[in-house]
Amino acid sequence: MLxxxxxxxxxxxxxxxxxxxxxxxxxIGCIGVPLGVAANFAIxxxxxxxxxxxxxxxVVAAASNAARMARAGGGFRADADPPLGAAQxxxxxxxxxxxxxxxAARDEILALAxxxxxxxxxxxxxxxxxxxxxxxxxxxxxVVHLLVDCRDAMGANMLNTMAEAVATRLAEIxxxxxxLRILTNLADTxxxxxxxxxxxxxxxxRGFDGASVAAGVAAASRxxxxxxxxAATHNKGIFNGIDALLLACGNDWRAVEAGxxxxxxxxGAYRPLSAWTVEGDHLGGRIEMPMAVGIVGGATAVxxxxxxxxxxxxxxxxxxxxxxxxxxxxxxxxxxxxxLASEGIQQGHMRLHGRxxx
Numbered sequence: 393m394l395x396x397x398x399x400x401x402x403x404x405x406x407x408x409x410x411x412x413x414x415x416x417x418x419x420i421g422c423i424g425v426p427l428g429v430a431a432n433f434a435i436x437x438x439x440x441x442x443x444x445x446x447x448x449x450x451v452v453a454a455a456s457n458a459a460r461m462a463r464a465g466g467g468f469r470a471d472a473d474p475p476l477g478a479a480q481x482x483x484x485x486x487x488x489x490x491x492x493x494x495x496a497a498r499d500e501i502l503a504l505a506x507x508x509x510x511x512x513x514x515x516x517x518x519x520x521x522x523x524x525x526x527x528x529x530x531x532x533x534x535v536v537h538l539l540v541d542c543r544d545a546m547g548a549n550m551l552n553t554m555a556e557a558v559a560t561r562l563a564e565i566x567x568x569x570x571x572l573r574i575l576t577n578l579a580d581t582x583x584x585x586x587x588x589x590x591x592x593x594x595x596x597x598r599g600f601d602g603a604s605v606a607a608g609v610a611a612a613s614r615x616x617x618x619x620x621x622x623a624a625t626h627n628k629g630i631f632n633g634i635d636a637l638l639l640a641c642g643n644d645w646r647a648v649e650a651g652x653x654x655x656x657x658x659x660g661a662y663r664p665l666s667a668w669t670v671e672g673d674h675l676g677g678r679i680e681m682p683m684a685v686g687i688v689g690g691a692t693a694v695x696x697x698x699x700x701x702x703x704x705x706x707x708x709x710x711x712x713x714x715x716x717x718x719x720x721x722x723x724x725x726x727x728x729x730x731x732l733a734s735e736g737i738q739q740g741h742m743r744l745h746g747r748x749x750x
Contacts, residue, residue, distance in 0.1 A: 608733025642698025
């Protein structure tokens with residue numbers, strides 16, 4: 393809950409010089425990014441105010457407008473997988489039978505990993521499984537994935553710590569040389585999904601009826617499925633919302649972007665992360681993507697504005713933040729496609745740009 397007399401002061405001051413110096417090296421100051429809130433979001437039946445930190449005009453307004461349209465159809469429905477992150481250990485020149493030997497030592501490896509994260513284990517998380525990938529790039533390389541329940545953290549530091557803790561033992565078991573030991577940002581064990589059904593009447597705008605806009609959005613979605621060049625910009629519209637939310641909440645938006653783009657290309661061609669179809673008198677949208685986010689650790693622990701934004705959002709788990717993120721991404725995607733299907737992207741966007749000169 394928001395409270396206390398210093399809320400305005402926190403927003404005015406942002407991050408102080410001492411805190412900035414503790415967060416990064418060679419700090420010389422801070423750069424301000426406008427912080428706004430998007431309204432009208434209903435996610436899983438709950439009204440949600442969404443904080444967004446972004447320098448680009450129209451993103452907050454677009455998210456709010458799309459959320460209003462989706463609200464008329466019941467809002468966004470979202471869910472998220474358990475927060476399983478993956479740490480990778482590369483093993484080079486393994487002996488014959490190395491994969492089977494590692495699988496047989498699963499319990500030993502999990503115990504070794506969990507010994508490094510006792511607090512996480514007490515909270516109900518910890519290493520859950522060991523997955524061996526054979527012949528990655530050729531028979532000279534095995535890659536072991538250590539699957540870890542990160543609870544309410546994004547989990548990068550704990551994943552990297554665990555990977556380093558088990559690498560030597562894995563190499564001994566495999567008769568191999570240890571290579572890289574680090575998490576993967578392609579968090580395909582940690583997916584989040586959202587969907588919405590927008591009444592076609594809600595899509596009407598000056599000079600364009602709802603049916604023509606809905607048809608245009610669906611056509612733009614099919615274009616993105618067919619063409620990677622279009623898909624790249626289609627997905628950028630999704631990340632307009634996701635990045636702004638995650639930056640406001642002190643999360644690693646770069647990691648989420650990397651995972652999202654990798655997931656978009658998982659079948660060999662770069663595809664859109666969302667899809668839109670006309671379903672009778674509604675426009676239906678859906679999105680699925682990796683979403684490794686958290687509400688504890690990292691910048692969320694030290695940045696006062698990030699903590700305040702999490703309070704505004706009202707989420708109590710990392711999974712709830714993931715569900716909000718994909719809902720916001722679907723909203724900004726809808727807003728961009730609806731504009732493209734009607735008056736074009738520039739009319740409202742450039743009107744807001746023009747305010748900078750006044």
